Amino acid sequence: MNNPLTTEQHDSVWSPLYQQRAFRALMSAFSFPGRRQPLPLCSDATGPTCIAAVLCDNEVSLADPDQLIQPADIRRLGIREASLENAGFIIADGSRAPDFAPALGSLAEPEQGATIIVRVASLESTNDFPLMLEGPGIQDTQALAVSGLNRAWLAERARWNRNFPMGADLILVDDTQVVALPRTTRIRGGTN
Amino acid sequence: MNPNYRLPNSQDSYGFGFLDEFAKREIRRVILKAISIPGYQTPYASREMPMGRGFGTGGLQLTLSMIGPDDTLKVIDQGSDDSVNAVNLRKFAELTCPEVSTTESTTEASLIQTRHRVPEIPLRENQVLNFQVPYPDPLVIVEPSEAKRKIMHGEGDYARLLTKLYEDLVKFDEITISHRYPTRINGHYVIDPSPIPRYDVPRLNQSKALLLFGAGREKKIYAVPPYTNADPLVFDDVPFRTENFYDADGQRRACARCGCTDSFLDELNLEDGSKAWQCSDTDYCNRQLASTEAGEVTQ
Known part of the structure; x- marks a missing residue:
């Protein structure tokens, strides 16, 4: 009586099975901030599009100032486009300093704070950009190396998140991996 | 609307996990x-x-x-x-x-x-x-x-x-x-x-x-x-207390089934009016029981 997920094409980012697996990677990423989680392999999209396909539909609004998602994919997802100040989801290029003020939610509705998907060059371990993370989901401290993230992001993120529970949550993504930085994560370092 | 119409087999069902x-x-x-x-x-x-x-x-x-x-x-x-x-x-x-x-x-x-x-x-x-x-x-x-x-x-x-x-x-x-x-x-x-x-x-x-x-x-x-x-949520001078399962003599009650004294117990009313205590977590209870039985066999 049911459609098993496995009868469908698995490696397409639009298949329910892919989206379920990618969501579990994202849920692990948010549970353990700063830990790299591999995205499941897919044949037809890159990192930012994978995240958008998992989380976005016509119920949410998206701002994509750097055009990181193909217009055809935006139409396929049916996402409403919005300005950077109002969008629920923002997709941005991490190499450029953020020059916008995202939605941070309100005291009564902090979940209205934006989710910002930041495309970076690589999340592979390097000594290039060592960050030390603390907060919920991290036992003591967690080290994170990111290449291709403009340092201004860290200062801006700290400013957005200074009034908990309001704030914005970041998802860093390269081509194959994802790291989440929810608003509760405190970051030290970033200068080398 | 055609009353004899049936969806194709591939669509005539719930999706995986019931929710769309x-x-x-x-x-x-x-x-x-x-x-x-x-x-x-x-x-x-x-x-x-x-x-x-x-x-x-x-x-x-x-x-x-x-x-x-x-x-x-x-x-x-x-x-x-x-x-x-x-x-x-x-x-x-x-x-x-x-x-x-x-x-x-x-x-x-x-x-x-x-x-x-x-x-x-x-x-x-x-x-x-x-x-x-x-x-x-x-x-x-x-x-x-x-x-x-x-x-x-x-x-x-x-x-x-x-x-x-x-x-x-x-x-x-x-x-x-x-x-x-x-x-x-x-x-x-x-x-x-x-x-x-x-x-x-x-x-x-x-x-x-x-x-x-x-x-x-x-x-x-x-x-x-x-x-x-x-x-x-407690006060500084009143520490948080949990259930302790002590009987009137101050002894920690044991599970009637597996005998362990480190789990949360359910109180059961027996037919003869007496009471018994048993692990609430059945998987834990079965595990304890299996390990004691295995221990008895090897002895």
Whole structure:
């Protein structure tokens, strides 16, 4: 009586099975901030599009100032486009300093704070950009190396998140991996 | 409309996990926000499920939105795999999620849906515990307006809740909350941890597994992320107490079945009017029993 997920094409980012697996990677990423989680392999999209396909539909609004998602994919997802100040989801290029003020939610509705998907060059371990993370989901401290993230992001993120529970949550993504930085994560370092 | 029309076979069925993909996507978005704001009751559009609200629809929607063919699911009701709510929800998952394995073993499960208990065996980082929540808001006993409660939660203003606890101490020399003990998450939001006994509250603190709470009727999802402080609301000079299961002589009661003295016990009324105590977590009890029997065989 049911459609098993496995009868469908698995490696397409639009298949329910892919989206379920990618969501579990994202849920692990948010549970353990700063830990790299591999995205499941897919044949037809890159990192930012994978995240958008998992989380976005016509119920949410998206701002994509750097055009990181193909217009055809935006139409396929049916996402409403919005300005950077109002969008629920923002997709941005991490190499450029953020020059916008995202939605941070309100005291009564902090979940209205934006989710910002930041495309970076690589999340592979390097000594290039060592960050030390603390907060919920991290036992003591967690080290994170990111290449291709403009340092201004860290200062801006700290400013957005200074009034908990309001704030914005970041998802860093390269081509194959994802790291989440929810608003509760405190970051030290970033200068080398 | 043609009454003889039938959908093609490929469409004449439920999708995997009963919920449609839009419903799953919304719940997934809400789960991520709930983890990002530990303890905050994130509103969501709770779907109609083929069972009454109040029968675990919130926990079930959490489970169905994240489950996949790689998962092993365990469903417990008051610690037991075989009581009616657990059996029905497990059957529903088996029916709507082909290829998902179900288990009664805590260690084998990757997803555990629970009603009113935390398993005795400590959970691991790669497990997720989904609680079924009847009443998500601990402030409802002191403030009827949800709009005002949301502001109080945002400001971390729990003075009236503490007053309620203080009144209990004045009247009864004891905080009289036996279950659903208000618990502060990450030093900010106070949650209703669902009707788990006090015994389970310390195990929410710095848990290795992600803890998710779904209230289907009240349309709220909240989370306690791994390695996060969860402190029961108490006063500095009145420490938090859990059930101790001492008898009149000050002896810790043992489980009548497996004999262990380190688990949460259910009190049973026997036919002859006497009482017996038995582990509430059936998987833990079976495990203890199996290990003592194995020990006797080898001796």
